[in-house]
Amino acid sequence: MSEARDILAARIQPRFLTREDAARYVGVSPGLFDAEVAAGMWPGPLRRGTKAGRLTWDIRALDAAADQRSGLVDRSGQAMATVHGTVPLDAAVDEEWDRRIRHGAAQKQHAG
Numbered sequence: 501m502s503e504a505r506d507i508l509a510a511r512i513q514p515r516f517l518t519r520e521d522a523a524r525y526v527g528v529s530p531g532l533f534d535a536e537v538a539a540g541m542w543p544g545p546l547r548r549g550t551k552a553g554r555l556t557w558d559i560r561a562l563d564a565a566a567d568q569r570s571g572l573v574d575r576s577g578q579a580m581a582t583v584h585g586t587v588p589l590d591a592a593v594d595e596e597w598d599r600r601i602r603h604g605a606a607q608k609q610h611a612g
Contacts, residue, residue, distance in 0.1 A: 516556035
């Protein structure tokens with residue numbers, strides 16, 4: 501293979517992951533990954549191959565499940581909040597931050 505092809509191959513991230521790679525991707529052992537999939541914490545595998553015997557996990561489905569578990573999106577896929585404000589804040593989160601800011605400003609007025 502040419503050097504350019506080697507570089508391209510190294511940069512391509514597969515869309516579908518093996519069980520071991522999916523477990524590594526979400527940061528757990530394969531055994532714990534199996535238990536979390538069985539508990540519904542992660543999406544189940546897709547059967548692939550001529551006899552549908554190869555199990556793979558869609559990396560985007562894992563990302564979506566992680567986003568939901570982390571509170572970045574709700575069950576409908578709507579963005580909740582981000583640390584950097586690149587996604588519009590959920591109204592409840594926005595109201596809570598406003599309340600905290602007003603409370604902090606009021607405390608500074610009374611202290612100064």
